[in-house]
Structures are given as structure tokens and as C-alpha cells.
Amino acid sequence: MTEDKAAIRNAATVIVLRDRDTNPRILMGQRGAKAAFMPNKVVFPGGAVDSGDADIALATPISEFCATRLRQDSPQDLTHSLCVAAIRELWEETGLILGQKNVWSARPAPDWESFAATGHIPTAEALQFVFRAITPPGRPRRFDARFFLLDADEIATDLDDFSAACEELSHLQWIPLSEVRAFDLPFITEVVLAEIEARVTDRNPPTSVPFFKNNDEASLFMQLHGREQDR
Template structure:
């Protein structure tokens, strides 16, 4: 079966802010020159939701406010259990691309899947309690890849281990670094990343969830901004 690479895929991105009150810095890396999506651009860690992400339970769920806003204006084809899968994908991508651990201390109830083996060996299980949903964007039509990306914000204090040790990172992102928020725009950034950075500045220094979540929505006819205010989740939304 041929996969339609232009179909919209769910994706999760992690914005990690270090020292938000005194010297805010953002964790970023550079995509490879041969990448099909946004080559050479400096981006936050993140990527598409995998099928396996629907099978990984969270030690603690996302805050109810975040869950409600993630459910606002869902695409009709979004699978059941998407809330947990998005949070899980964000944690997995952060681990794979940076080697940094977001989660709670704990042991897995069974043998972890192959792509979670290294993470599980650190003595952690994924947890959504410290993540805040702050932005959403759908890639415009006509691009080689299209994603419905949800951006999650965390304080670097919630990560485990040495924040400057990227030795366990894969090679998906190069030049991993903590970029000063005021200096980030000097890098080669995607347009949407610049928009997100402006939103994050408005959440300093507390990094609290915004009053409503900006959504840059693109379809085949037009692109526009709207605000996500939320709806209550059902059991199916949570994968029950």
C-alpha cells in the first residue's frame, strides 16, 4: 500500500525554556540539508505521532485545561486516544532528538517497545503533568509534508539529568544548543517558529498556559488564525 505523504499527520513539538525569569533560552537544533521537511532550518525538537505512541500509557495525564484545548477543532479523521498519543510522541521525540528525559521516576509494567528501551533504562516513565499546550499549526497545502503540529511548553527544570549533555541524542538534529530567546531570530527559522517564539515571550516568566491557544489553520482554501478555548474530553478521546 502506498502512503500519501501529502496527507496531514498529527505531530508534537516541545518548547523547552531554560531560566525563564532571568535569562530565557530555548532548546533548538538544525535539521539536515537533505531533510524533506524544512531542510537546514533551526527548529524545536519534535516530530510525527507514530502508531506505537497510542500504546504507551502516561504515568500522569496532561492538565485538564490542556486536554480540553487539544480537543477543540479536531480534524474528523483524528483517531481515538489522540490526547495521550500526542503527549507521548512529544516526550519520545524530545528523548530521541536531544537525549533529554521528561517524565516521572518509575518502572515499566512490561517490556518497553524498542524505541523506548533507552528511555526506560533511565528509570523514567512518560508523564504529561508538566506539559502545557500553547500553540497549534497545520502546514499549508503544497508542501512535501503536512503536519497538524501541537506545541507543548515545559520548563527545563522539569527535565532529568545534565541539561548540556546531548550525548544520547540521535542525528536528526545537529548543532543542539540553548539559544537566547532574544537571539533566536538570528538563526534560519521557519515562519511558524518565529510566530511561536513571539507567543512564548508573552508567557514569561511563569510559563503558565495561555488564556486560549493560538491555532494557525491552513486548508485548501485559506489560512487563518483562530483561538482554541476547549471542550471536555470523552472516554474515547483519552483512549478508554
């Protein structure tokens, strides 16, 4: 099946890093055997941006430092929607909340009712934009995925309670970085893991964000430095 550029969906992925100063572990789960995209693979939580994500208010935005890199080489500013999607997917797939205690000022959209019922509103300040990759042509589904690193200390709920998670990911677990490559990982996940391993002790967002730009003309490896004129 031939795919065109219009078929590429924007997506957000969250890499939650725990115990980074002692025994670094990351949160991952396994996709189902019948999943259309990456069946059986062990992956980070994440998924496509929904149209309603742009309308969800954030208690705090992502840093402007990261926002400039998210805007680079993008036809429109999707910073807000990508951050909301990251928080929503984290909640849906793991049951973990990145948010602040507060009451919603308006009735939440259906996708956010369960999140709001916990007494939290989403916040993006702790997200760090660390990687971007477009799925190569020829795959059954293609995504322009932005990867966000999140320190587990920023999670508002019990890190070991996945009871509110949907069934999209199974075997949710905190995997030691030293052992993660023994699992069945997508190629791009292995590449991202190399970046994360290099950033375990560095709590600042990266100055330069790697970008695998796979389009119909060529596959390019770029670095996003946040220069607005490059958009």
C-alpha cells in the first residue's frame, strides 16, 4: 500500500525515567499481537494527536526552550497539542497522571473525564523534548513522533499503580536501562534509548534535538536547534 505525506499523523511519546541517580529505569509496555502498528513490540507509552487536544487547557506549558525546537521544521505550531497528547496518552495507557491538583473550569471532553475525576488538571512544564522521528515510507501506518522525557518524580500518582490503564499496552513495567535491550524493541526505540542513556545524569533539556526525517524523497538525519527561521 502506497502512503502519501497526508497520511503521516502527528504523535507524542513519553519516556518516563525513574531512579535516575541510583538504578535508572524506564516505563514500557508491550503492544498486542494484532496491533496494526508494531505488533508485539515493547514500546514507550504514546500515540497520535487527536483533534480535541488543541482545546484542552494546561496548568503550565512546556518550557519555551523546548517549544522553539518543537516548532522548528513544522508547518504549524503544534506545541500545545503535542504536550496535551503526551499527557493524555500517558494517562490512557499507564494510568499515571502528569498534572496538578485543581478543579476543571469547564466540563472536560469525553477523553478527559476520567483524568478530571481524579482532581487533576494536566501540566506540561516537566516535559522535555528530546527526539523526533518520522516513520519511513511503506509502513502500514506512519507518524511524525515527538519524544518527551519525563522524570518520574513529576508524576502525581503512585508510580506502581497501573490499575487505571486501558488495555492497549500489556505487561507495563519499569525496566532497568541496563536490561532494556534484551526486550523486543522497535529500531527507533533503540536509537532513542541511546539518547536517553546519555542524558540520565543531565536534567536539562538538550540544546540540540535529533530528528530522523524520513519522507518520500529521502531519509535525513537532522538536528533541531530551535532556530525559528528554519521553520
